[in-house]
Amino acid sequence: GQNIDQPTEMTATEGAIVQINCTYQTSGFNGLFWYQQHAGEAPTFLSYNVLDGLEEKGRFSSFLSRSKGYSYLLLKELQMKDSASYLCAVRDYNDYKLSFGAGTTVTVRA
Amino acid sequence: GAVVSQHPSWVICKSGTSVKIECRSLDFQATTMFWYRQFPKQSLMLMATSNEGSKATYEQGVEKDKFLINHASLTLSTLTVTSAHPEDSSFYICSAAPPSGGDTQYFGPGTRLTVL
Numbered sequence: 001g002q003n004i005d006q007p008t009e010m011t012a013t014e015g016a017i018v019q020i021n022c023t024y025q026t027s028g029f030n031g032l033f034w035y036q037q038h039a040g041e042a043p044t045f046l047s048y049n050v051l052d053g054l055e056e057k058g059r060f061s062s063f064l065s066r067s068k069g070y071s072y073l074l075l076k077e078l079q080m081k082d083s084a085s086y087l088c089a090v091r092d093y094n095d096y097k098l099s100f101g102a103g104t105t106v107t108v109r110a
Numbered sequence: 111g112a113v114v115s116q117h118p119s120w121v122i123c124k125s126g127t128s129v130k131i132e133c134r135s136l137d138f139q140a141t142t143m144f145w146y147r148q149f150p151k152q153s154l155m156l157m158a159t160s161n162e163g164s165k166a167t168y169e170q171g172v173e174k175d176k177f178l179i180n181h182a183s184l185t186l187s188t189l190t191v192t193s194a195h196p197e198d199s200s201f202y203i204c205s206a207a208p209p210s211g212g213d214t215q216y217f218g219p220g221t222r223l224t225v226l
Contacts (some may be wrong), residue, residue: 033214042203042217043154087153096207097144098215100153 002099020073028093035087104109116218131205139184148201170221204210204223
């Protein structure tokens, strides 16, 4: 099984940077995903890491350390529309199931 | 990215009735689809894995006779909530992964179920 932890809430100012950490314990690892979810909507894919290191996609970057069971999502140049819940999810090696963390609600203030 | 649709977007029903939710992959064939449930301010919980041409695999604690899953074709999976009760009110989301394995599952827009 998977045990995934991430902070419940974070608040930041427009234009700032926020880092959302995710730690996991897994019986079989086949990739870590970050999703964004606005209230009342389905999650949308942000990033995927399966090897150690940093993946950069525009204003969003994601980092993975498999040996530490640790990932973070970095949001730069925050915009009001970035206010949402950010979900960390780990994929199982055997059956490709995704296990989700509880999500981190990010509030961007002017 | 790939498109997955769900129908209906929202439904209100009376306690004791059954509700069917459809999940379609619009631009790829999906041998496997997943059904999730999300309660307010909580994360997604996997309910079951829907396999085309075979029985669904249910997660522990999910009643297979209450949540009927049919994956009749490579582009359609249905979830039927039978004898719905108010505690079944939730946001139901399906996802599908392209057959190449790929790097993500693509989520449908979700179905908001309210049982009165």
